[in-house]
Amino acid sequence: MTTTSYLPLSAEEASRYNSRVTLLGTSGGPPWWDGSDRAGICTAITVNGSTYLIDLGEGWGPRFRQSGLGPSGFQRGLDNVKAVFITHHHSDHMVDYPNLLLLAWHNGSNGLKQPIKVLGPGDRGALPPIFAEEKREHLPEVFHPASPTPGLVESTQRLLEAYALDINDRMRDNAKQDLREIFEFQDIELPGDTGADPNGSPTPGMEPFEIFRDENVRVTAILVDHRPVFPAFAFRFDTADGSVVISGDTGVCENLVRISRGADLLLHECIDMDWVDGLMGPDSPKPDPNLMQHMLAAHTSIEQVGPQAEAAGVKTLVLTHLVPGNTPVAKWEKAQVGFSGNLVVGEDLMNFGIGTPAKREESVPTDGRLPKRTSVPAG
Template identity: 85%
Template sequence: MTRTYLPLDAADAAKYRTRVTLLGTAGGPPWWDGSDRTGISTAITVNDAVYLIDCGEGWGPQFRKSGLGPAGFQKGLDNMRAVFITHHHSDHMVDYPNLLLLAWHNGSDGLKQPIQIHGPGDRGALPPIFAEEKREFLPEVFHPESPTPGLVESSEKLLQAYALDINDRMRDNAKQDLREIFEFHDIELPAGTGDDPNGNPTPGMEPFEIYRDDNVRVTAILVDHRPVFPAFAFRFDTPDGAIVISGDTGVCGNLVTISEGADILLHECIDMDWVDGLMGPDSPKPDPNLMQHMLAAHTAIEEVGPQAEKAGVGTLVLTHLVPGNTPPEKWQKAQIGFSGNLVVGEDLMHFGLGEPRD
C-alpha cells in the first residue's frame, strides 16, 4: 500500500533524503495571461544530488529560488548529477541552451563530474502532414540534411551555434572545456521498438533502464504524444520510494505500466473546455490542425484520475497545466475516478519521500 504525500515548504522538504520539486508547472509554448507559472521543469533530489527533468522556460531562475543548489556567487549546479528530456517539443527544451552555456558561471571551480544528459534519439522519419489533402501549400522540409535530430546531434549543434562565446570564454577566461562538463546520450529503444513511428508509436512494452547510480534507478517507456516520437515517461526508483513523470501524453497503457505502485505520479493535464472554446468547430476561429493534436496527444482533466487509479499510485500531482491560467478548482475535478491523494501542482512546490532525517 503506497503512502500519500502532501506539499511541504522548502525548509521542511530539506529534511528528507529524497524530495521532488516542481520548478515550473505550465505547459505549452504560449505565455499565459494572468498566470505566474513558469515553463515545465522538475527536480528530484536524492542525498543532495539533483536530477533535472526537462528545461522549460525559466527553469534556471526557478532552480535558484528552490534552494536545491549551493548558494553564492557562481554556485548552484555543483550537485547536479543528470538531466532527462522527455521529448523534443520546444516548451520542454527552450531553456536547455541555458544549462549548457551558463554552467560555467553557476558551478564553482569546475563541476565535480560530467553532468549526464539523456534524451530522445533521432525520430528516424518525418511525421506525416496532417490533412495533407486539404492543404493549399505543403511545408518544405526544414534542414533536410538532418530533419529529425536526436539529443546528441542537437546538443552538438547548439554548442557549434555558440562557438564565438565558447571560444572567447575558454581563451580569455580560462574556462573549462564544456565537453568535459557534459556527456550527451540518446536514449536507445529496445530492439524492434519504434521501427514505425508513424504507425504505432506506443506499442505495449515494459519499462527499460536508461540510467543508474548510487542514488537512483531511472527507467523509461514510450508514451503517446503523436506525432512527436520518441516521447518518454520516466520512473525514478529511490531508496525512499518511486516517482513517475508522465511527460506529454494522451491516455496510454504504457503510462499505467510504468506507474504501477509509484508513490508519486506527476501527470500532465489539459482543460478541454478551454481547447474547445478556443479552437473547436463552434469557436470564433476553428483550428482543426491544433485541435486534433490537443485531443490525441494530451490527457483531459476527467481522464487523469482513472489512469492514476489503474496504476495504484498514492499521490497524483498535476503539472504541465494547459492553459496555465485555468482556476485551481477546475483542476480538482481530476479527483473523479481516483481514490488517492490529488495535488494541483504549483511552481516551487516540494514533496518529501520516506521519513525526515534527524
C-alpha cells in the same frame, strides 16, 4: 497500492528527506499565459544531496535558484546536479536547454568532479506524416532536409556550434573549462526493434527499460502517446526511499499505467479541454482542426487523468504541465473524479518528501540534558 499520501511541504520541511521532489515549473506551453506566473515545465528530484532535472522549460533556471537546491554562494548553483532527462523534443520542454549549457560556467560547474549527464530522445528516424494533407493548399517544405529529425546528441552539437563565438571567447579570454568536460550527452536507445516504425503505434506494448543508474537512483523509461512526436518518454525514478513517475506529455495510454504501478508519486500532465474547444473547436471564432486533433490525442484531460492514475494504483497524483497555465485551481481539482487517492494541483516551487524524514543532527547540550526531539515527524 502505496500506503502513504504525500502532501506539499515547505522547502525546509522537504530538506529533511533523503529523497525529495521540487516542481520548478508547472506550465505547459508554448504560449505565454496571461495572468499566470508559472514557469515552463521542469521538475527536480533530489536524492542524498544530488539533483536530477527533468525537462528544461522556460524559466527553469531562476526557479532553480529560488528553490535553494543548489549550494549557497555565487557561482555554485549547478554543482549538485548529476543528470538531466528530456522527455521529448517539443520546444516547451527544452527551450531553456541552451541556458544549462551556456550559463553553467557562471552558475557553478567550474571544475566538476564528474560531468553532468544529459539524456534525451534519439533521432526520430522519419518525418511525421502531414495531417489532413489532402485538404491543404500548400504543403510545408522540409526544414533542414539533411537531418530533419535529430536526436539529443546531434541537436546539442548544433546548439554549441551556433554559440561558437561565445564558447571560444570564454575559453580563451576567461580560461573557462571545455564544455565537453562539464557535460556528457546521450541519446536514449530504444530496446530491440521497438520504434522501428515511428509513424506506427506511438506506444507499442513494452516494459520499462533502464536508462540510468548511480548510487542514488535507478531511472527507467517507457514510450508514451504524444503523437506525432516520437520518441516521447515517461520516466520513473526509484530510490531507497520510494518511487516517482514523471508522465511527460501523453494521452491516455497503457504504457503510462504500466510504468506508474506501485509508485509513491505520479506527476502527470493535464489539459483543460473546455479551453481547447473554446479556442479552436469547430464552434470557436477561429477553428483550428490541425491543432485540435493534436490536443485531443496527445494530452490527458481533466476528466481522463484521475481514472488513469486510479488504474496505476498510485496514492498521490500531482498535476503539472498545466495547459492553459491560467486555468483556476478549482477547475483542475475536478480531476479528483474517478481517482480515490490524494490529488494535488502543482504550483511552482512546491516540494514533496519521499519516504520518511531523516533524523535531525543535534548535539547533546553541555548540561547533559537530552535533546527534546531526535527526529522529525513525517510531513
